[in-house]
Amino acid sequence: MVRLKARISLLLFCSLSALAKEGAIPIRFEGALQESAPDSAPDFRRIRVFDPYERVEIEFEGYPLQAVLDHKLGASWRKLGPTHELKMKCQDGYQVSVPLSRILEHEALVAIRRVDKPGFDLLKKDVTPEKRVELSPAYLVWENIRDRTIRAEGDFGWPFQWVEASLQKIGEGDPLPIPRNGSNRSALRGYTHFKIHCMKCHSLGGIGGKVGPELHYPKNVTGYWQKARLVEWILNPASFRIPNGMPPLAPEHPERKKIARDVVEYLGRIPEKNGGRP
Numbered sequence: 001m002v003r004l005k006a007r008i009s010l011l012l013f014c015s016l017s018a019l020a021k022e023g024a025i026p027i028r029f030e031g032a033l034q035e036s037a038p039d040s041a042p043d044f045r046r047i048r049v050f051d052p053y054e055r056v057e058i059e060f061e062g063y064p065l066q067a068v069l070d071h072k073l074g075a076s077w078r079k080l081g082p083t084h085e086l087k088m089k090c091q092d093g094y095q096v097s098v099p100l101s102r103i104l105e106h107e108a109l110v111a112i113r114r115v116d117k118p119g120f121d122l123l124k125k126d127v128t129p130e131k132r133v134e135l136s137p138a139y140l141v142w143e144n145i146r147d148r149t150i151r152a153e154g155d156f157g158w159p160f161q162w163v164e165a166s167l168q169k170i171g172e173g174d175p176l177p178i179p180r181n182g183s184n185r186s187a188l189r190g191y192t193h194f195k196i197h198c199m200k201c202h203s204l205g206g207i208g209g210k211v212g213p214e215l216h217y218p219k220n221v222t223g224y225w226q227k228a229r230l231v232e233w234i235l236n237p238a239s240f241r242i243p244n245g246m247p248p249l250a251p252e253h254p255e256r257k258k259i260a261r262d263v264v265e266y267l268g269r270i271p272e273k274n275g276g277r278p
């Protein structure tokens with residue numbers, strides 16, 4: 001029902017919103033759920049966060065994410081909380097999907113301006129050497145000063161140069177290879193962790209982000225890297241090779257070593273047939 005409506009209203013909504021007040025929120029949304037999305041842009045707000053890339057507290061200005069989704073998709077996105085995720089794509093090939101339940105439970109802002117200084121950029125201190133990156137048109141930030149859960153997850157769900165968004169059913173749309181039959185629990189957990197921590201930059205058989213190298217085709221990375229070395233690399237890539245554009249895995253996560261081992265276990269148990277050309 002919702003799906004059918006979504007399809008019917010998609011074209012209509014796109015053309016209406018293009019005529020109306022596109023431009024206030026600089027992201028292309030696909031898949032409006034109803035025609036009667038509120039037409040006034042959501043209120044502008046400020047929020048102070050601990051920035052996971054620059055690693056200091058920064059104040060940003062922009063639109064609350066929940067209100068942006070109400071505005072762009074219609075309020076019924078809220079009912080899809082348990083089953084759907086928001087897929088976001090960036091100019092540089094980075095992509096990330098965040099469950100709607102996380103968006104409903106935590107506070108996020110579609111930032112379009114930094115309050116503390118002119119220019120909408122930041123210093124990425126998680127790569128070696130540090131690198132200044134442009135954030136526009138939009139940067140998604142999360143309240144993580146009071147919210148410890150979000151703080152522990154580091155940069156999960158902080159896309160910058162964010163340009164495109166759509167809703168998708170969890171588990172559909174991004175058919176990341178599932179671990180081989182008979183895989184252990186560690187590999188199964190690794191599958192989930194890979195989606196959160198790695199897929200935004202790396203693809204497996206062509207599925208995933210394009211910032212870092214493909215890790216499964218034509219050879220799976222566990223075929224030419226020792227597993228123990230891979231775990232070390234994930235925890236501290238710059239200890240192997242510099243310059244290095246890969247950030248260490250979630251530096252503040254208390255279980256980061258376990259996550260790294262699970263991810264490597266998963267990488268070693270991807271079925272051969274998923275080795276599609278990227």
Ligand code: HEC
Nearest residue numbers: 197198201211212213221234241243244245246247249263
């Ligand atoms: C922000 C983007 C980003 C994230 C997140 C990321 N990587 Fe990387 N990764 C890169 C880049 C860029 C390189 C290339 C680094 C270089 O050699 O300078 C890389 C390189 C690698 C390599 C080395 C490949 C080779 O043979 O040289 C492996 C293995 C790897 N990443 C695995 C992972 C895993 C597993 C995760 C998740 C735990 C992850 N990466 C998260 C960007 C990322």
